[in-house]
Amino acid sequence: MKALFNDGRVDEIPEDEELHVIRHSAAHIMAQAIKRLYPEADFAYGPATEGGFYYDIDLPEGTRISEDDLPAIEEEMRRICKENLKFETYELPREKALAHMRERGAKYKVEHIADLPADARITFYRQGEYVDMCVGPHLLYTKALKAFRLTGVSGAYWRGDKANKMLTRVSGVAFRSKAEMDEHFRLLAEAERRDHRRIGREMELFMTSDAGPGFPFWLPNGMRVKNALMQYWQEMQDAYGYEQVQTPIILSRSLWETSGHWDHYKDNMYTTRIDDEDFAVKPMNCPGACLIYRSRPRSYRDLPLKLAEAGLDHRHELKGALHGLFRVREFTQDDAHLFITPEQITDQVTDTAHLITTYYHQFGFPYRVELSTRPDDCMGSDEDWERAEAGLKEALESMGVAYTLNPGDGAFYGPKIDFHLQDCLGRTWQCGTIQLDFQLPERFELEYTASDGSKRRPIMIHRAGFGSFERFCGMLIEQYEGKFPTWLSPCQVKVLPVSEKSLAYAEDVGRSLRAAGLRVKVDGRNEKIGYKIREARSIDRVPYMLILGEREVEAGNISVRDRSGETVQRSLDDFIADVTAEVAERRG
Numbered sequence: 001m002k003a004l005f006n007d008g009r010v011d012e013i014p015e016d017e018e019l020h021v022i023r024h025s026a027a028h029i030m031a032q033a034i035k036r037l038y039p040e041a042d043f044a045y046g047p048a049t050e051g052g053f054y055y056d057i058d059l060p061e062g063t064r065i066s067e068d069d070l071p072a073i074e075e076e077m078r079r080i081c082k083e084n085l086k087f088e089t090y091e092l093p094r095e096k097a098l099a100h101m102r103e104r105g106a107k108y109k110v111e112h113i114a115d116l117p118a119d120a121r122i123t124f125y126r127q128g129e130y131v132d133m134c135v136g137p138h139l140l141y142t143k144a145l146k147a148f149r150l151t152g153v154s155g156a157y158w159r160g161d162k163a164n165k166m167l168t169r170v171s172g173v174a175f176r177s178k179a180e181m182d183e184h185f186r187l188l189a190e191a192e193r194r195d196h197r198r199i200g201r202e203m204e205l206f207m208t209s210d211a212g213p214g215f216p217f218w219l220p221n222g223m224r225v226k227n228a229l230m231q232y233w234q235e236m237q238d239a240y241g242y243e244q245v246q247t248p249i250i251l252s253r254s255l256w257e258t259s260g261h262w263d264h265y266k267d268n269m270y271t272t273r274i275d276d277e278d279f280a281v282k283p284m285n286c287p288g289a290c291l292i293y294r295s296r297p298r299s300y301r302d303l304p305l306k307l308a309e310a311g312l313d314h315r316h317e318l319k320g321a322l323h324g325l326f327r328v329r330e331f332t333q334d335d336a337h338l339f340i341t342p343e344q345i346t347d348q349v350t351d352t353a354h355l356i357t358t359y360y361h362q363f364g365f366p367y368r369v370e371l372s373t374r375p376d377d378c379m380g381s382d383e384d385w386e387r388a389e390a391g392l393k394e395a396l397e398s399m400g401v402a403y404t405l406n407p408g409d410g411a412f413y414g415p416k417i418d419f420h421l422q423d424c425l426g427r428t429w430q431c432g433t434i435q436l437d438f439q440l441p442e443r444f445e446l447e448y449t450a451s452d453g454s455k456r457r458p459i460m461i462h463r464a465g466f467g468s469f470e471r472f473c474g475m476l477i478e479q480y481e482g483k484f485p486t487w488l489s490p491c492q493v494k495v496l497p498v499s500e501k502s503l504a505y506a507e508d509v510g511r512s513l514r515a516a517g518l519r520v521k522v523d524g525r526n527e528k529i530g531y532k533i534r535e536a537r538s539i540d541r542v543p544y545m546l547i548l549g550e551r552e553v554e555a556g557n558i559s560v561r562d563r564s565g566e567t568v569q570r571s572l573d574d575f576i577a578d579v580t581a582e583v584a585e586r587r588g
Contacts, residue, residue, distance in 0.1 A: 018176070023048035025087065025139040026077075026148050026174035031055050032130035033076035034170070038063060043132070044108040044158055044167055052173035056156050058108065058165065065168050070150040073170070077148065084143040085127040089136055097122040101133065108158065109133045147181040148174040191425050196477035197324040202539055203482050203490070205473075206325065214322045214329030216470060221490035224519060225476075226469055228488050230310065232362075232586065233334055233466070240355050242308035242336060247288025249312055253278035258443055259287040268316045285311035286437075286462060289337035290444040293458075298448040300341060303458060304348050308336040310469070325474030332469040338461035339446070342384075345391030348461060349417070349434055350398055356419055356432040356465040357401075362586065363476065365421045367432075369401055372409040372416050379412055380438040388436045388459070389415045413439030414459075424479050431467035436460075483563060485588030486543040486579065493579065494542045495522040496532045498549035505553045509546060509572060516576045518583070533561070544579065 027046040030053070034041050038059060046055035059065065065073075092100055094113065101109040112133070113122060125134045127142055139145060150172040158164035175181040192198075200206045205222035208215075218226060237244055250272065256262040261269065261283065270281040282288065289307050298305070311333045321327050340348050360367050371392055374385045392415055396403050403417070410416055419432030437460040440446075447455045466472035476488070486492050493513055497506035503524050510522040521540075523532050529547065536545050545561040552558055552569075560575055561567040582588075 019174075020048045021137055021139060022145065022176065023053040023174045024134075024136075025142075026145055026172060027053040027055050028087075028125065028127065028130070028132055028134070028138065029077050029080050029142055029145060029148075030073065030150070030170065030172060031057075031132060032080055032127060033073050034065070035130060036076055037073060038065070042105065042107060046132070052151065052171060054169050054171040056158070056167040056169050058158075058167050065153055065170060067153055070153070070170075074148075074150050077145075080128070081142045081145050083128065084141050086141055087138040088126045089123055089138075090126070091121065091123045094118065094120070094122060097124075097133070100124070100131075104131060106133075145174065146176065147178045148172055149181065149185075187425055191478075194424065194478040194481050195324075196326075196474040199477050199482040200324070203541065205477065205490070208324075213319055214317055214327075216325060216328055216330070222473070224490040225484065225488055226473055229466075229469060229473065229476075232487075233310065233469075236355060236358070237308040237336075240306075240351065242306040245289070245292055245307050245309050247282070247285055247292070247309060247311060249314075250274075250279050250281055251288065253280060255287050255291075256280050259290075259440060260443065261287070270314050270316060281314045282311070283313055283315045285309050285313065285333060285335045286337055286440060286460070287444075290440055290446060290460075293339050293446055294444060298339070298446075298458070300448055300450050303339060303341050303448060304344055305339040305458075306336065307338075309333075311335050313468075325470045325477075328468075328470050331471070334464055334466040334469060334472075336461075336463040338463065339441075339448075339458040340461060341448070341450075341456075342387055342459060345388060345436070345459065346394045346398070349392055349395035349436075352434050352461065352463050353395060353399060353401065353417065356434070356463070359432075359465045360419070360421060363479065365423070365475075365479070367419050367421045368428075369396065369403040370406050370418045370420065371396065371403050372406040372411075372418065374415060375408050375410055375412060377412050378410070379442075380414070384438055385415070388438075392417055392434075392436070411435055411437070413437045421475070423475055429467070429471070429475065431472065432465045433463065435462040437462055482541045484541070484543075485586070487583045487586045487588075489541075489543050490519065491521050491540055491542050492519045492583070493521075493544045493546060494536045494540060495520060495546045495548065496529060496536065497522070497524060498529045498547065500526070501550055502548045502553050506546075506548050509548065509558065512572060513576065516580055518576070518579060537563075544575075546575075 024047070027048060031043050031046055034057060040060040040063070042058040044056040044058065047053065098110055098113050101113060116122065122133065123135055125132055125136060125138055150170060152171045154169045154171070155166050156169040157166055173181065173184060175184060200222070203221055204219045205225060206219055207217045209217060234244065253262060265283060269283050272279050289309070292307060293305065312330065313333050314330050317327055317329050338348055373389055378385060396417065414436035416433055416435040418430050420428045421431050422428050441457045441460050446458055448458050450456045476484070495506045495510050497503045506522050506524065510520050513520040533545060536542050543563060547559040547561060547567065557569055557571050558575060559567055560570050
C-alpha cells in the first residue's frame with residue numbers, strides 16, 4: 001500500500017503499519033465524535049492496539065457513556081468521515097505546547113507534556129475543530145476510514161494507577177475494508193462458539209475455582225481425554241527410544257541457585273520452607289534431569305541418554321493473564337532432556353524434530369519453524385556455537401523443513417528451533433521447541449568418559465512437543481469443537497435404550513463394549529429417545545450412538561448413528577471390531 005498519511009512518506013508500507021495508521025486515525029475520529037456529543041469530555045490516552053483502538057475519557061460528574069450510547073457515537077463518526085476533514089500536523093516548542101493544551105482545557109495532555117524530556121519533539125494533529133497531541137502518522141483525510149465499529153465501554157485508571165481517577169475507556173476496531181471487518185467478527189463468533197472454557201463446562205471436562213486461580217480441576221470426562229493424550233505421548237516416547245522418569249515437585253533452593261533459576265526466574269517461582277531451609281516448587285524439569293544424569297558415572301556408550309518426563313510444573317502467572325487451560329499456574333509439561341556428544345547433534349535433532357512434527361500431523365495442525373541463533377550475551381565457546389548452529393541447520397535441511405532465521409534470538413545457553421502451530425482460528429502458538437544447552441552441563445559439572453578415556457561435557461537438548469498437556473488439550477477442544485476423534489473422545493459410544501423394554505439389552509451391549517476396552521455410557525433414564533439423541537449429539541458430542549428398541553432386541557443387533565446423522569443396522573461384533581480398529585489406529 002502507498003502511504004495515505006501526512007508525515008511525508010510515499011513509500012510502500014507493511015500491512016501491520018497500515019492497520020496501525022488506520023486504527024490510530026479511528027481513535028482520533030472517535031474522540032472528535034465524543035467531543036461533539038459530550039463537549040466537556042477531556043481525553044487521556046488514545047492509542048491503536050494490535051486488534052483495534054481505544055480512548056480513555058474523563059467525563060463530567062453525572063455524565064456517563066454506556067454501551068447504549070455507542071451507536072450514536074458511531075453515527076457521528078460516520079458524519080465526520082463524510083465531511084472528509086484533512087489530518088493536518090504541526091509542531092510546537094514545549095512552552096507553547098503547554099499553553100496550547102491549557103487553552104483547550106486538556107489537563108491530561110498538559111500532564112503528559114510536563115513529563116516529557118525538555119528536548120522532546122511535540123507534535124499535534126488537527127481534523128476540523130478537533131486537535132490532539134500525537135506523534136502520528138495518520139490518514140490524509142477522514143474519508144479514508146472505511147470500516148470501523150465500536151465494541152465496548154469499560155473503566156481504566158489514568159496511567160494504570162489505582163491511586164488516580166477512573167476514566168471511561170471506549171474501544172473499537174477498524175480495518176481496511178468492510179469485508180475484512182466482517183471476517184474479523186465472523187472469527188470472533190467462531191471463537192466464542194469454539195471457546196474451550198464454554199465447551200469444557202458443557203462437556204464437564206474441567207473446571208476452575210476461586211479456591212485456586214490458575215490451578216485447573218480435571219473432571220472425569222476431561223481426565224479421559226488427558227489420559228488418552230498421555231497414552232499416545234507415552235507410546236511415542238517408547239517408539240523413539242526415550243526412558244520415562246519423574247522428578248520431585250519441590251527441590252531445594254541450592255539446586256535452583258546452581259541452575260541459575262533462583263537469580264533469573266525467582267519471581268515466577270513458588271517457594272516454601274522445610275526444616276528451616278528454602279525450597280521451591282519447580283517451574284521446569286531440567287535441573288532434576290541433570291541430577292538423574294549425575295547419579296552415576298556415564299560413558300560415551302551411554303549416550304545419547306534420552307529422558308522423557310510428563311512433569312508437573314508451577315509458575316506464578318499474573319491473575320489477569322489467566323485464561324482457561326491456555327494460561328495456567330499449574331501444568332504438565334511434555335518434557336524431555338537428551339544428553340549427547342557433539343557428534344550426535346544432527347542425528348538427535350533430526351530425530352527429535354521428526355517426533356514433534358509427527359504429533360502435529362496426527363492432529364492436523366499447520367505449523368512453521370523458526371531457527372534462533374547466537375545472542376550477544378551467549379555462554380560457551382565460538383566453536384561450540386558454530387557446531388550447534390550448523391547441526392540445527394543441517395537437521396532441518398536434511399528433513400526438507402522450511403524455516404525462517406531469527407538471528408540473535410537464541411537462548412543464552414544455546415541456539416534453538418521453535419515450532420509455531422496455527423489453530424482453527426488462525427492464531428499461532430509456540431508449542432514445540434528444541435534447544436541446545438551448553439550451560440547446565442557446565443553448572444552441574446556433568447561428565448562422560450570419552451573413547452580415549454578423557455572426561456568431557458555432554459551437550460543437553462531440551463525438548464517439548466505439546467508445550468503442556470493443559471494448553472494442548474485446550475487447543476484440541478477448540479480444534480474439534482468438542483467433537484473429538486473416537487480415540488480421544490471421553491465417551492466413545494453412548495447406548496440409548498428407547499424404553500424400559502430394551503434397557504436390559506442395552507446394559508448387556510454396554511458390558512460387551514466395555515469388555516472390548518471402549519469408553520461407554522448407557523443412558524437408562526426415563527426420557528424420550530429424541531431428547532437422549534439431542535443430548536448425546538450436542539452436549540456429549542459422542543462419535544457413536546447405539547439406539548436400541550424392541551426391534552433390535554428381537555433381532556439381536558444394533559442401530560448405529562454416527563456424527564453424520566446416518567443410522568444403520570449392524571451386528572454388535574462387527575461394530576466392536578470396526579471401532580476398536582479405529583481407536584487403535586487413532587484415525588481422525
